[in-house]
Amino acid sequence: MVNGILDYLWLVPALPLLGVVLNGAIALLVERPFLLKEAGLPLAGGHGAGHGSHDDAHGASSHGSAHGHHETPAYRKLVAFIAPGVVGAAFVVALLCVLSLASRPADGRTFVQILFPWIQAGSLLVPAALQLDPLSSVMALVVTGVGFLIHVYSVGYMSHERAFARYFVFLNLFMFAMLILVLANNYLLMFVGWEGVGLCSYLLIGFWYEKQSASDAGKKAFVANRIGDFGVLLAMFLVFWTFGSLTYTEVFAKVPLLRESGVLTTGLATVITLLLFLGATGKSAQIPLYVWLPDAMEGPTPVSALIHAATMVTAGVYMVARSSALFLLAPDTMMVVAVIGAVTAIFSATIGICQTDIKRVLAYSTVSQLGYMFLACGVGAFTAAIFHLMTHAFFKALLFLGSGSVIHALSGEQDMQKMGGLKKYVPVTFATMFVATLAIAGIPGLSGFFSKDEILWQAFSSSHGSPFLWGIAALAAGITAFYMFRLVFLTFFGKSRMDPEVEKHAHESPWTMTVPLMILAVLSVAGGWIGIPAVLGGSNLFEHWLAPVFHPVAAAGAAHGAEAAVHHPAALEIGLMALSVAIALCGIGLAYFLYRVRTGKPAEIAKQWPTLYDVVYHKYYIDEFYEWAVIRRIVTISIGLWEMFDALFIDGIVNGAADLVRAAGDRVRRLQGGVVGGYAFSLLAGAVLLVGYILYRSVVQ
Amino acid sequence: MIAPSAYLLLSAILFGIGVVGVVARKNILIILMSVELMLNGVNVAFVAAGSYLGDAAGGVFAFMVMTVAAAEAAVGLALLIALYRLKETVDITELKVLKW
């Protein structure tokens, strides 16, 4: 073994795949007959109500015995062991690999493992190959680490679910796809993971398929992602026919050369990167394709935490960061990315203010935070983007899992108007969620503070940035602090607005759920300490780790944000930091005032500006607009094409031709009188005419 | 020595009678016989021409026609009997299934 543990890099995606196979076998061979037997009297059976049964199960207690689950079948224990086990093992392998990578010199930290040639046609050579470098190692660790915690959490959360094994098959499959996405060494293999995670997202959002809204949401997510994938596909074509390869290292290595020879014009780079960014807006839920993410909350809560907060939705950021060499060549794209990121950040933050569904608030918060990451990418601060990606994975996963714990405690209730005063029922959940809320609000010392502030600073100081972008982002940060504290106040503080029946059963979650919460809480606090900026006396380990990925790029491309920042005085950076903290505190203060002190005030405000409230509450009617402007149109056109063009026009011609022949035949038919004598006569007449003609010809000649 | 034109005239008359029979009569049996008559008219012309030109081919052709006529009569009569069994008539004006 030449490379030590790194030669086992393939195990990182392979282990979850093993989980898919094992759990798949269990789901198919053991769980399926079990469930069918259970549903022996379909519809009349206790579980006919589908999702409803899930809620019921949550309703009473975490002890399923009262609800017809006589005892946990052995296969469920096996699944509960395999599914988190393989992901945990993948995390260990990934960690060992990264440690091994870290022991190498900074410029040698790119390890490529070629598994087998995948597609080969002419000059197209795409291997199935994995690449571990500083960027993908951050992603791999976040994915497997957070993924492992969420798997463990799921064991508790889904303990009442009938299709337990099926759930973990999908979840393991997601881990596999996500790891392929981040570990691929070329665009096409990344695309496999890219669409693979979209598929798993589809399957998991629609996990409770009997619920119409769930399967609708899954479909919506898939289609919105597909629109983005269309962009990635075209970008890959352009990359291939420009660079002659789809492998990252080869493509980026050729950038300077092709730049000099004039093949890679700024225009071309702009088109490629804009198309890639279209893909990113689909996957990472940015304007204009963000609409699927809030609906995706139909899926089980751990899925929302894993896929729609911590990992999959950040794939767009990862891809943009991965392609930073190309993005830096296209200032126009950078501006688009920054502006869309900033606008999305504030736009969805405002929607978050008015939502009452706890998961939807978090969903819009996710969209908003992803906007931050793109803002960072857009101003050239890729390190900051990835840094925020990581810290966000910690605290947002925690928030979702915490909200899941709340929902679990309240028998499936998601409406914050029916919560309140929960902190005494679910103390661990409250404490950990509060930490995460502080982190996302940007309270100094917590992880979110460092990463968010890095982005704000870069948005201000980078050569691509501007005070204007900083302003939007800072304002969005204030709103974030506001709606997050609104969420906490509505949920955990004040008087209970719970259903008495529900309140009776409110309980803290089992250890499989609280332990992941606690670990994530620690990470939400400490996760940022590896990236403390120099101005605060930190060593910014994180930036140094990623430097080999982004710095050569910066040298080749336009000026890099970090370098430009050098020209700004440290006092300015500290000052802006203080200002953004002050804005966040204002947001918290306002939330405290509205939801703790003057609790009647929010309703008054809503009454005062009914139209504004209505528009924001209905998410600016964007979904309705898409429905009207796109979906209805396409369906109408399609029906028109089918009924008018296909059935009337083309088949009109076809059947018309047939009718013409038939009509002609109808005329000619009259010659067939049926009298044999007549036939004989015409025979004779014909013969006479023929002979006559021949005689005539011979006479004339 | 009878002039060749007399044979040809006889041949033409026989053929003409046959044609009229085929076209005008309604009974299939008669029509078949009329067809035989036409064939025999042709045979007369063949034999006469063969004899006049001193070529045996005329006679050969006549035999050829006779065998064909015999085969035709056999098949035709068989069909006729089958048809009669089915429809109980040999009147062609009543056999108009092919009209449509």
Add this chain to the structure above:
Amino acid sequence: MTGVALLDQHLLSVLIALPLVGAALLLFFPQGANDAIRKFTLLVTIADFLLSLSVVARFDVATAGMQLVERAPWIPQYGISYIVGVDGISLWILMLTTFIMPITIASTWSAVTKNVKEFMVFMLVLETAMVGVFLATDLFLFYIFWELVLIPMYFLIGVWGGERRIYAAIKFFLYTFAGSVLMLVAIIALYFHHYAVTGVYTMDLMKLYELTIPVKLQLWLFAAFFLAFAFKVPMFPFHTWLPDAHVEAPTAGSVILAAVLLKMGTYGFLRFAMALFPVAAADWTPLIAVLAVIGIIYGALVAMVQKDVKKLVAYSSVSHLGFVMLGLFAFNLQGIEGAILQMVNHGISTGALFLIVGIIYERRHTRLISEFGGLAKVVPVFCLCFMIVTLSSIGVPGTNGFVGEFLILLGAFKVQKWYAVVAATGVIFAAVYMLWMFQRVMYGKITNEENLRLTDMNGREVAYMLPLLLFILWIGVYPQPFLRRMDASVNAFVTRFEAKKQAALAGSPAGETMLVRYFDGKK
């Protein structure tokens, strides 16, 4: 001659003849012995498939030309011979044919109960004809097999079909026949042209390849071939026979129709129309590419609003075949290899889709989407199979559909950027119509009481579905074995195409091809 020597020297002929022999033997079976008849037919088709595996085994990857060639004079005074051979272009389509046949036969076990013997005879004759089409390299022989395919298919639709089967059967027959007759005229014209140039009468395709045909004649002959093949593919706007034929045909008929018969059109383009008349093919490219792209979008849009599952799949075929045509007319390695692979992929996944529809049709005797809903709960294995096949049809990476579509679009993008861009939107629509249909059939609550009584797939159904699923994943994950065996032939095709085009253009007065001049002028 011993059996081994027969197989050694006449493998391809045995491959063609075996089903026909089987059909002849079937005639000796007593009328009612349905079980024996089915088993025997299955045995014959499996034997044919196993034999075809030895074609793959004996296939030389490095050889570009025809392999395992057999030739025998047939009507020597007219230069008509019996010549069969296989190369990288036909290999996988041949394999697809022999592979899909046993599966199809297995699917008829309980679906076909009337006139089983006749049904099986027609199926076997059909197999002979289809295998013959893909192996024949003599134009006359090819034409005979080409037309021979029509006859059993006509009866399969017309006798064992649904309510409007007669209309559908006649429409299918006349539509495709109208095209083929024109092709026959073109074949004869080509035949006489070869005589005029060389003084030799021949129908041997390899000899005809060597001709440099004047541009003007190429344009006419290509037009005739184009119609024959475009009807068969079917290209927009010649596609309206397809939905009718599919809807009315019995499941087995639909599977064969989608999996193999449509490929005869695309294969014909590659082997005959494009290879014989390169200038005309290049000249017609803009038109064909436009029709292909329209077909992709149009098929997808119309599929979206169908109420009958089978009709939906039929229109999706129009869309998929549009991709294949686009890939072929990219005239580069990626495009053509992608197109050939996509022919196989479409055969597998659309064939599987029709089998899936057949499975529920057998149980419910309806195919209307609105009759279903919530099936996932009742028939989980069926749901899993349906899901995988759906994903393959959408072209999700990791399934076969993706590799084909990617290569096609990559190839097309190089030469016809905007066509590829528009075609790529078809990928979005594919997701829409397939997932929407899947949702309406499988998800939701069960609203129709009758669906509660549905039984899941039985052992036989799983057994014939499994190989299809296996190939869906295999080609998606490791397409190398498939692509490698095409390389030499496709490479040679592209090179010869370019050379022949230049030669024909050099020998003709400038400006004879309007379209070429127009597009060259634009460049």
